[in-house]
Amino acid sequence: MAGQTDPHISLFSPQEVEFMAEDELVQIVPNMNMEPLNFISGDFGRFVPQIPIEVPLWLAVALKRRGKCTFRPPGWLSVDNLTQILEAERESQSTFQALPFSYVEIARLLFDHARDDIPDMYMVRSLVEDIRDVRLHKLETNLGSFQGTSAVKISNVSAMEVNLVRPFVRRALEAFYKHDKPEADADRDTRSSRQPREANNEPRRPLRQR
Amino acid sequence: MANYYDIDDILIEEEFVPVLFHKPANGVTIDPSAETNCVEQGAKVELPFWLAHELHLRQAVSVTLPACFDQKTRLEIQADAACVDLRSRCPYFYEFGCKLQPLVTDRTLGILLSTAFKLRYKERLTKVYTAAHITASKFLPLLTKEETNLYEAAHLSMTAFKKWRTGGPRFQRASILGRKRKESY
Numbered sequence: 148m149a150g151q152t153d154p155h156i157s158l159f160s161p162q163e164v165e166f167m168a169e170d171e172l173v174q175i176v177p178n179m180n181m182e183p184l185n186f187i188s189g190d191f192g193r194f195v196p197q198i199p200i201e202v203p204l205w206l207a208v209a210l211k212r213r214g215k216c217t218f219r220p221p222g223w224l225s226v227d228n229l230t231q232i233l234e235a236e237r238e239s240q241s242t243f244q245a246l247p248f249s250y251v252e253i254a255r256l257l258f259d260h261a262r263d264d265i266p267d268m269y270m271v272r273s274l275v276e277d278i279r280d281v282r283l284h285k286l287e288t289n290l291g292s293f294q295g296t297s298a299v300k301i302s303n304v305s306a307m308e309v310n311l312v313r314p315f316v317r318r319a320l321e322a323f324y325k326h327d328k329p330e331a332d333a334d335r336d337t338r339s340s341r342q343p344r345e346a347n348n349e350p351r352r353p354l355r356q357r
Numbered sequence: 358m359a360n361y362y363d364i365d366d367i368l369i370e371e372e373f374v375p376v377l378f379h380k381p382a383n384g385v386t387i388d389p390s391a392e393t394n395c396v397e398q399g400a401k402v403e404l405p406f407w408l409a410h411e412l413h414l415r416q417a418v419s420v421t422l423p424a425c426f427d428q429k430t431r432l433e434i435q436a437d438a439a440c441v442d443l444r445s446r447c448p449y450f451y452e453f454g455c456k457l458q459p460l461v462t463d464r465t466l467g468i469l470l471s472t473a474f475k476l477r478y479k480e481r482l483t484k485v486y487t488a489a490h491i492t493a494s495k496f497l498p499l500l501t502k503e504e505t506n507l508y509e510a511a512h513l514s515m516t517a518f519k520k521w522r523t524g525g526p527r528f529q530r531a532s533i534l535g536r537k538r539k540e541s542y
Binding site: 160161162165255259283284286287291293294307310311312313314315318319322323325326327 | 451455467470471474475478479484485486503506507510511513514515517518520521522524
């Protein structure tokens with residue numbers, strides 16, 4: 148019974164999704180001299196004061212906490228861009244705007260640690276929250292349009308949003324799949340018993356209960 | 358049988374179905390109120406699903422639809438599927454129906470199940486993420502086991518997300534670190 152396994156299983160917790168987002172690269176401006184750092188994911192540095200450099204978000208946060216750098220907020224995190232995105236999100240009910248895959252987590256980390264480096268911090272923050280709420284509501288409306296399809300395509304959904312609906316969607320699709328199979332069987336059975344010869348030429352017509 | 362140790366699977370098979378005996382059976386106490394220990398040919402008895410299933414395989418009985426799939430329920434589901442109290446009828450409405458499907462002659466059962474699920478899914482379950490828990494608790498007692506599981510899956514991930522969003526202690530020191538430092542002083 149696939150639809151009845153433990154409901155508490157969700158593949159990732161929000162904290163884990165945030166952890167993965169910390170590998171995204173961000174631009175920082177260091178204010179100290181430091182030799183290059185050699186990591187498995189690559190080499191970062193050398194760090195020279197006032198020379199912008201791209202580092203993983205976790206490293207940027209660590210340096211920022213020690214007062215060794217300032218953030219350069221990513222281009223999409225500006226009032227103008229976010230206002231545009233919010234407008235577009237509100238206009239279309241079915242499509243999602245292109246945002247970084249982990250925009251929720253990056254925004255959260257930047258708001259927590261780089262408050263002073265983001266211009267119009269409060270405006271930006273409320274815009275990001277609005278966008279997130281609009282998108283979540285839209286995603287939920289989209290879930291209602293499932294009609295037992297086996298494949299669902301929704302593009303531009305971010306990591307946190309996917310993670311949020313994953314347990315629900317997985318189980319819902321399993322249930323749809325389970326209930327669609329008997330319908331198909333019944334359909335075929337009634338057809339083949341009545342008109343075995345013409346069954347192939349007939350256009351497919353799903354049986355509806357009256 | 359999907360999973361032998363699945364408790365829900367076991368409970369589904371405990372549900373009673375009305376059967377019609379084609380053969381007389383001696384020495385069985387199926388009906389405790391019967392005078393003799395035998396079942397006549399043509400007797401109508403309610404048996405748990407697992408027993409009915411085995412007897413059906415041996416052509417001893419024919420299975421008829423249990424009360425939770427009767428005409429009245431069907432009419433109610435057609436009228437407003439989302440408001441039907443399926444839990445009181447059968448907490449495992451869908452799974453039980455799926456298991457019954459191959460045993461009964463009624464071909465509309467599968468369609469009934471899938472239509473009911475689709476309608477109820479659309480009406481109720483997709484509002485989980487934004488609806489407040491208070492409004493949800495009104496329809497929770499109407500949901501079957503499977504629907505409750507779906508609802509809980511969504512609700513849990515939403516609470517986890519909200520908890521993460523509002524924050525809290527972000528970095529927790531492992532308890533072992535604190536101890537080591539104290540010892541060194």
